[in-house]
Amino acid sequence: MTAPAPGLDDVRARTFPFPKRHFISAGDLNRLQALELLDLADGFVALNRQKAKKLDLLKGRTLMNLFFENSTRTQSSFELAGKRLGADVVNMSPRSSSMSKGETLIDTAVTLNAMRPDLLVVRHASSGAASLLAQKVDGCVINAGDGQHEHPTQSLLDALSMRRAFGQVEGLTVAICGDVAHSRVARSNVILLQTLGARVRLVGPATLMPAGADRWGASVFHDLAEGIKGVDVVMMLRLQLERMTGSLVPSTREYFRYFGLDRAKLAHAAPHARVMHPGPMNRGVEIDSDIADDLSVSLIQDQVEMGVAVRMAILTSLAARLDNA
């Protein structure tokens, strides 16, 4: 499972200019481009398992992490990716700063842009925020989650985890289960998985299924056992805390009974099926600890590891495009 760790020459040879200036949507990549990114990321996985996890591919580059929503996990993943590539990394959490008071997103963008970041990673509660920002800056914007819209790097790390587990993503059947309606993870995965030739199912209660789900090219199920029947991958989504007390879910206990994944329900999937979750997990709500912690079934730790590698591939590739510009 471990490719030989890449030297600088090796990575340089595999690096290709990102197809667009920004990475806003999983739809920014065609199949070939996505596969090339996964190949590049495979090399970084090997690098990250070494003692010396540092290259100078982004030396002299500035990466800004701009997280309007808190996320230790995703922010650290990008921070590590940038630092291991030799970039100067600056973290900003404008929610807690004066920047958020009375200053618009555009003002923030224009201000940051003047500091000449090459790479700008953005998470924001509003769908479309990353795209809006991209119009105002000279560097590359990477969407690290914008409202209920997209989280494209998550879908790439999910694809890499699946590819390393099954050899290829093409031909897999993947059930995305839970709060599909409010999930940017689901949206980006539906797009990328179909680009890569997987079959996608959406599984969840009707109250948590988006209105036009039938037009997403995926089959829709409202029963978990039926929805995951024979699938290769069961991807559980996080039930946001704010949904748990709202009118969409009767109670977390009810939710777990019908849509939480436990050993008995998992038996409906293919015998070799693997379980994924973008984290952080609500144990006993959408997933049982018994499954989450079973490394023969769960890919959850792999997903985190692949996250750093995929982000290194994306940053390298975007910076290579900047060189050409």
Place this chain on the structure above:
Amino acid sequence: MTAPAPGLDDVRARTFPFPKRHFISAGDLNRLQALELLDLADGFVALNRQKAKKLDLLKGRTLMNLFFENSTRTQSSFELAGKRLGADVVNMSPRSSSMSKGETLIDTAVTLNAMRPDLLVVRHASSGAASLLAQKVDGCVINAGDGQHEHPTQSLLDALSMRRAFGQVEGLTVAICGDVAHSRVARSNVILLQTLGARVRLVGPATLMPAGADRWGASVFHDLAEGIKGVDVVMMLRLQLERMTGSLVPSTREYFRYFGLDRAKLAHAAPHARVMHPGPMNRGVEIDSDIADDLSVSLIQDQVEMGVAVRMAILTSLAARLDNA
């Protein structure tokens, strides 16, 4: 407008030891010294526009960012400046830490000093805090704003923005407008602009004008149109949120009507006049969006860009002095 980017030799040749151990007040610089810093900063502007924005002038040095008041913008500017020069940068926000509970500013200073920082950037709500700290540490203290006293690096970046727009600061007429009484930006600008040979006007309602303003060497106006008549630069100050609801300003709507800068009022300035603001802006309070976003008039983005370059010049220059000590 773009000078050739400096190599290491180039910057080393232009670098001179800062005239004092600390940079507390705009008054720490005489005219020649200020101009030399602006020359050095010009080189860093060019560097920051390159792909490779990194030098090793401060390699092995430790820069501590000690922000008792939150400021994403200024803190990031210093952080980037330090990192691009190769320093190890540590950010601290003692407001949210145990350090602020029951420990005095002096204790904090003495504690940090024991960690051997070479450069200590300080923002604090109390006037005089930076100066107090400077007496207790071995490294260089840079005042990044102390209460209503001074914000000297802001005045230098403002001067650089003006010089790049007009060729020189000498002979310019600059109107500083708004809440002069509570503004450290105004204080530092009045000092540095006069050092550089500009004429300064202070414009604002009587309630927001400091008691001895007539002794600052600047002319004082209480009418915006009259105050900015024929000036080269209109520098708008931020109206702090806490002033808006107090007794000093009737309402933000009233404030904008009389002291907010819009296109009609700006017509009183010279035809070639440029508008500045230290940010973050209260759009529709002290400045109209129409002007803030007009790049043919506004220098606001330049100010942010010059901020990083000016701070690189100051850090380099202070560290050069440490070498001699």
Place this chain on the structure above:
Amino acid sequence: MTAPAPGLDDVRARTFPFPKRHFISAGDLNRLQALELLDLADGFVALNRQKAKKLDLLKGRTLMNLFFENSTRTQSSFELAGKRLGADVVNMSPRSSSMSKGETLIDTAVTLNAMRPDLLVVRHASSGAASLLAQKVDGCVINAGDGQHEHPTQSLLDALSMRRAFGQVEGLTVAICGDVAHSRVARSNVILLQTLGARVRLVGPATLMPAGADRWGASVFHDLAEGIKGVDVVMMLRLQLERMTGSLVPSTREYFRYFGLDRAKLAHAAPHARVMHPGPMNRGVEIDSDIADDLSVSLIQDQVEMGVAVRMAILTSLAARLDNA
């Protein structure tokens, strides 16, 4: 007092693999190992006093600072130690993040581990947290304080401060005074000081003395004057704010009267006695400013300086063990 600053070769020669994979307790070190760490740390003290405070011993290594409890002082000390050794350092404060919501400590550990940190510094409010984490990760865990259990790096920096003041720790008599019951600093110091051959006394009101204190190998005193009589070192503990208003202490004024260290009480110690405090201090509660600020008596600043050096020694030594693994 200043050893010559070590070159890379010098430090490499002195570096030895840490005796265990993790550093959880002061009891992880025997006397020889503790002394070797202090020798290595002495070299880093000299390095940190130089202009160029940077080595590349940990280049390519990833250090994660995982502070569930806020501590600007300790976190910065580890951050600086890692950066000066060339490591990539990532700070996390899971208290304020989504990671703390609905995710267990184990989930956090497993998640972080997947990002492949080599060194994981942990502070947590629960005794045993560092040890629990150590079972779940591949890198080295350094306990930066776990509940009321231990804070082993503090005891090493205290030992280094004493050794530099007195020449050796062996044979010293050290009185640890104040809230012994709730102090992880006290626990680690009792262990390490006895390992190093010092005699330890525990001094404090009965309400702040742990139940089995008599089994710690230290003599127990309930009167400060008596307890510090003739000692070489008086180590004052911080009285946590939450104790001050509880039932354990009548009032801070009363506490100071009986257990606060002032000049009069200090007269009972040996004439050459030195005073220590792990900080941050409550001036006028457990210690009088007059003593805290008297550099002929207080080692408090030395403790902070030794902190960075000791942590550099521990990180270097732990990483050397990873190489062998």
